[in-house]
Amino acid sequence: MTELLANIIWHALSGAQARFAVGGAAARRYAPGFSPIAAFADPAAPDLDALAPHCAAAEHLYCEGWPGGAPPGWQIEAETTMFRMVWQGGVPAEAALSEAQALVPAHAAQALALAEATRPGPFGPRTLELGDYLGVFDGGRLIAMAGERMQAGRLREVSGVCTDPAFQGRGLARRLMLQLIRRQCLRGETPFLHVMRENTNARALYERMGFRDFREVAVRVIARA
Numbered sequence: 001m002t003e004l005l006a007n008i009i010w011h012a013l014s015g016a017q018a019r020f021a022v023g024g025a026a027a028r029r030y031a032p033g034f035s036p037i038a039a040f041a042d043p044a045a046p047d048l049d050a051l052a053p054h055c056a057a058a059e060h061l062y063c064e065g066w067p068g069g070a071p072p073g074w075q076i077e078a079e080t081t082m083f084r085m086v087w088q089g090g091v092p093a094e095a096a097l098s099e100a101q102a103l104v105p106a107h108a109a110q111a112l113a114l115a116e117a118t119r120p121g122p123f124g125p126r127t128l129e130l131g132d133y134l135g136v137f138d139g140g141r142l143i144a145m146a147g148e149r150m151q152a153g154r155l156r157e158v159s160g161v162c163t164d165p166a167f168q169g170r171g172l173a174r175r176l177m178l179q180l181i182r183r184q185c186l187r188g189e190t191p192f193l194h195v196m197r198e199n200t201n202a203r204a205l206y207e208r209m210g211f212r213d214f215r216e217v218a219v220r221v222i223a224r225a
Contacts, residue, residue, distance in 0.1 A: 001153070001154070001155065001190065004152045004153050004155055005084060005086070005155065005192070005214050005215070006215075007039065007043055007064075008084070008150060008152055008155065008157075008192070009037060009038075009039035009063070009064065009150065010028065010039035010040060010041060010043070011152035011153070012039075012150040012151055012152045012157075013028040013029070013030065013039050014028055014041075015151075015152050015153070016151045016152060016153075017030075017130065017150065017151055017152075020034055020129075020130060022054045023038075023050065023051065023054055024050060025041065025050075026040065026041050026042075026047035026050040027039070027040050027041070027046065027047050027048070027050040027051035027054075028051075029051065029054055029055070029061060030124070032056075032124075033124050033125055033126040034124050034126045034127055034129070034130065035062075035121075035122040035123055035124050035127050035130070035149060036059065036060060036061050036062060036122050036124060037061065037062045037063065037122050038051055038055075038061045038062070038063045038222075039063060039064070040063070043063075043064050043066060044066055044067070045066070046063070046066050048070075048071055048073075048074055048222075052073070052224060055223075055224050056224075057224050058223050058224065059223060059224070060077055060221050060222075060223050061221070061222055061223065062121075062122045062219060062220070062221055063219070063220055063222060064217050064218060064219060064220075065079060065081075065217070065218025065219055065220045066218075066220075070222065072225075073224060073225055074222055074223070074224055074225055075222070075223055075224075075225045076220050076221070076222055077220075077221040077222065077223055078220065078221040079218070079219070079220045079221075080196060080197055080198065080218075080219055081196075081197045081216050081217060081218050081219060082194050082195060082196045082197060082216070082217060082219050083194070083195050083196075083197065083203060083213050083214075083215075083216050083217075084192060084193075084194055084213070084214045084215050084216075084217055085192060085193050085194070085195065085203075085206055085207075085211035085212060085213055085214060086190060086191075086192045086211065086212060086214045087181060087184075087185075087190060087191035087192065087210055087211055088210055088211070088212045089181075089209060089210015089211070090185070090210070091182060091185040091186065092178045092181050092182045092185070092210075093182075094182060095175070095178065097134075097136065097172070097175040097176060097179060099136045099137070100134045100135070100136060100175075100176060100179060101134065101135055101136070101137065102132070102133070102134060103128050103133035103134065103135045103142075103145060103147065104128065105126070105128055105129060107128065107133075107135065107142065108125045108126065108128055109125070110135075110141070110142040111123070111127070111128055111133070111135070111142060111145060111160070112124070112125050112127075113142075114142050114143075114144075114145060114162060114164060115127075115160065115162060117164065117165075118162035118163065118164070118165070119162075120159070120160050120161055120162040121159060121160070121194065121196075123160060127147075127149065127160065128147065130147075130148065130149050130150075130151075131147055131148025131149060131151065131156070132147060132148050132180060132183065133145060133146070133147030133148070133160065134146055134147065134176045134179060134180065135176075136172050136176070138167065141164075142164075143163065143164040143166075143167045143172070144162065144163040144164065144167060144172035144173050144176060145160055145161075145162060145173070145176065146158060146159075146160060146161045146162075146173055146176035146177045146180055147159060147160045147180070148180060148184075154188060154189050154190055155189070155190050155192055156184045156187075156189040156190070156191055156192070157191075157192055157193060157194070158177055158180055158181065158184075158191050158192070158193045159193065159194070161173045161176070161177055161193075161202075174205065174209065177209070178209070191211075192211075192214070193206065193211060196219075197216070
């Protein structure tokens with residue numbers, strides 16, 4: 001599991017989720033329309049030339065960082081770190097959120113709008129197709145969601161966790177997460193997630209829930225110049 005976690009994005013894109021990816025033996029990314037995330041077989045020496053044919057000019061892609069500056073033809077738009085956290089909390093008790101609904105491709109526009117308003121991380125109009133997503137609606141309006149993005153071996157990512165600011169403080173996203181985590185644990189999977197270094201409140205919540213740090217990793221947003 002440690003080996004998979006060390007380069008989890010690559011193992012997802014070249015393994016269980018290869019059907020959602022484009023690229024080759026050195027560089028891959030989620031296909032356009034899915035989450036704008038790329039990965040490299042050797043993350044310390046990324047082959048950006050191999051990635052270039054699969055990227056539009058000025059398209060922003062997230063990837064794990066590497067030492068040094070961007071090679072010619074590329075630019076670094078943003079740089080920070082994030083924590084990769086792994087579930088250690090056992091199987092959560094069954095406490096279904098009665099309002100929770102499965103999100104399907106027909107909900108893509110609402111899910112994308114909520115993600116753009118709350119910025120839980122890279123999200124695209126087809127991200128809902130990557131796994132189970134659950135949402136809570138208020139009068140037909142999507143107000144909270146959580147779902148599954150990356151998959152590698154028995155590792156399953158919890159992602160897209162967000163709540164409309166007008167409905168925060170009710171524990172909606174946390175309860176959606178626990179439903180997903182319970183499903184994953186009962187399937188014999190190990191949940192994990194990512195949280196940006198700056199999001200200290202979310203990281204503290206995840207620790208209280210049962211997640212523990214695996215590693216702090218550099219993350220960059222890159223684009224073809």
